[in-house]
Amino acid sequence: MPEGHSVHRIARQFDRNMIGREVAASSPQGRFVEGASMLSGRVATEVQAVGKQMFMSFDDDLWLRVHLGIYGAWDFAGEILVDPTIASANGRMGQTNQRGTDLDGDPSGAGETVMDAAGENSLTSIGAPRRARVHVRMSEQTTGLGDEGAQWPPPVVGQVRLRLLTEITCADLRGPTACELQSPDEMAATVARLGPDPLVGDPSEGEERFVATVRRKPTPIGLLLMDQSVVSGIGNVYRAELLFRARQNPHTPGRDVPEEIVRGLWHDWVRLLSIGVETGQMMTMDGLDAESYRNAMANRDDRHWVYHRAGLPCRVCGTAIVVEEAASRKLYWCPRCQA
Numbered sequence: 001m002p003e004g005h006s007v008h009r010i011a012r013q014f015d016r017n018m019i020g021r022e023v024a025a026s027s028p029q030g031r032f033v034e035g036a037s038m039l040s041g042r043v044a045t046e047v048q049a050v051g052k053q054m055f056m057s058f059d060d061d062l063w064l065r066v067h068l069g070i071y072g073a074w075d076f077a078g079e080i081l082v083d084p085t086i087a088s089a090n091g092r093m094g095q096t097n098q099r100g101t102d103l104d105g106d107p108s109g110a111g112e113t114v115m116d117a118a119g120e121n122s123l124t125s126i127g128a129p130r131r132a133r134v135h136v137r138m139s140e141q142t143t144g145l146g147d148e149g150a151q152w153p154p155p156v157v158g159q160v161r162l163r164l165l166t167e168i169t170c171a172d173l174r175g176p177t178a179c180e181l182q183s184p185d186e187m188a189a190t191v192a193r194l195g196p197d198p199l200v201g202d203p204s205e206g207e208e209r210f211v212a213t214v215r216r217k218p219t220p221i222g223l224l225l226m227d228q229s230v231v232s233g234i235g236n237v238y239r240a241e242l243l244f245r246a247r248q249n250p251h252t253p254g255r256d257v258p259e260e261i262v263r264g265l266w267h268d269w270v271r272l273l274s275i276g277v278e279t280g281q282m283m284t285m286d287g288l289d290a291e292s293y294r295n296a297m298a299n300r301d302d303r304h305w306v307y308h309r310a311g312l313p314c315r316v317c318g319t320a321i322v323v324e325e326a327a328s329r330k331l332y333w334c335p336r337c338q339a
Contacts, residue, residue, distance in 0.1 A: 001070045004051050004233020005276025008199055010074055011049035012277075014056060016081045017169040018044045023058070028160040035181050036162060039064065044164075050197050051232025053178075055187055063187040069177025077154045079168040197232040198270040199277070207266045214254040214262050221257050222250025223327055225265070233273060240307040240332040241284035242268055249338045250331055306332045 025039035042058035049055075056064045066072070153170055156163065162173040173179060182190065195213070196206030213230050214221065224230050225239045234242070243250050246265055248257065275283050284304050285296060296303040305315055310323035310332060319336040 001235050002052065002068050002072070003235035003238055003276070003282065004049075004197065004199075005273055005280075005282065007052055007054050007068070007233070008049045008273075008277045009280060011047045011054050013074075013076060013080070014044070014047045014054075014171070017076070018056075018164060018166055018171070019047055020044070021166045024165040026163045026165075028156040028163060032162050032179055035064075035179070038062065038181060039164075048191075048200070050191050050194050050200050051228055052235070053190070053194070055182075055191070057184075057187075061184065063182040063184065065178060065180050065182050065187065065190060066173065066176055067178035069175070071175035072177060073174055075172045075174065077170045077172075078152070193229060195227070195229050195231040198266075198273050200232075203270060207263065210266050211259060211262050214257065215259060217254035219254055220251045220326075221248060221254050221265075222331055222333075224254045226327065226329065231266075231269070234269065236329050236331075237282050237304065237307045238269070238272060238276075238284070241282075241304055242272070244305045244334060244338060245284065247337055250326070250333050306334055308332065 020043065022041065022043050023039065024041070025036040027033045027036040039058055039062070042062070044056055044058055045060050046057040047054065053065060053067045056066075058064065068074075153163075153165055156172070158174060160172045160174055161176060161179050164171045164173075196203075196209050198206060200206075210231050214224055217224055217230075219227075222239065222243060225234050225242060226236070242265055245268055246261055248261055248265070254262075272282075272284060279297070281297060281300070282303065283296060284307075288296060292302070301308065306321050309321040310330075311320055313319065314321055314334040314337060317334065317336045319334055321332055322335050323330050323332050325331070
């Protein structure tokens with residue numbers, strides 16, 4: 001499931017490419033025909049990401065709410081302008097290069113191309129891991145709007161719930177858990193039910209809200225971090241990595257976790273979320289030399305302390321990493337470092 005950093009990157013992509021423009025909307029799949037007809041011809045006026053959900057307003061009185069869930073993704077085509085605050089290639093169809101970043105002490109040198117074979121840093125598709133197929137399809141087409149032989153709009157491929165189209169940019173939504181229209185009051189009510197997001201509102205207020213909520217709950221901290229009403233945007237990867245970095249046992253009730261640890265979890269989430277937004281990758285390891293950093297940026301198996309490492313030795317103590325079911329999701333942790 002896309003975690004908070006991906007949704008913030010999607011929102012920035014829309015902000016650069018569709019906000020302030022009239023949008024033609026359609027539902028090639030046929031499951032959002034009425035909603036698409038209400039959006040079509042309107043001007044996109046604002047976009048917000050809160051945790052794992054994105055909200056985009058049209059003519060200020062209608063909001064589109066999208067939750068990608070496990071299988072959802074946005075595919076972008078056409079002339080794609082990239083937010084200059086994000087370390088991505090400024091490219092068009094099928095280009096997926098990712099520049100290095102200095103944000104986490106990158107020793108590899110900003111400006112060198114770092115590729116992620118899994119596509120986590122994709123420019124053209126953000127969401128569920130169908131991107132390799134999409135990239136192949138797109139790279140086989142002419143790679144620029146206006147190039148001789150380019151087809152515009154691009155052909156619909158697969159089950160597209162919603163297509164948003166301007167004169168130069170196309171965004172296709174596939175497989176979302178939620179795609180609905182909301183009034184301003186409904187949108188505000190949805191956001192109010194979500195936990196704090198470090199990139200939305202005052203992070204200090206978010207910290208106090210997070211700490212207060214966790215410290216009164218008997219629920220294990222490993223479950224609280226995945227509860228979007230407690231804190232927004234944390235998924236399975238960030239949950240495992242945040243807890244390991246804090247050396248915190250995931251089974252400890254929230255109310256029994258020392259306040260300084262809870263605050264440390266929030267501050268670490270602020271930091272890791274920013275790194276994820278800037279790089280497009282869930283980089284959670286620190287202090288890497290140049291070669292290790294490049295390996296980590298190119299291969300997610302080298303990017304994490306415990307996630308997806310069941311049975312492998314802990315990178316710190318050598319104890320086998322444990323995986324167990326927690327609320328139907330896989331929880332990875334080190335039984336020694338996090339005892």
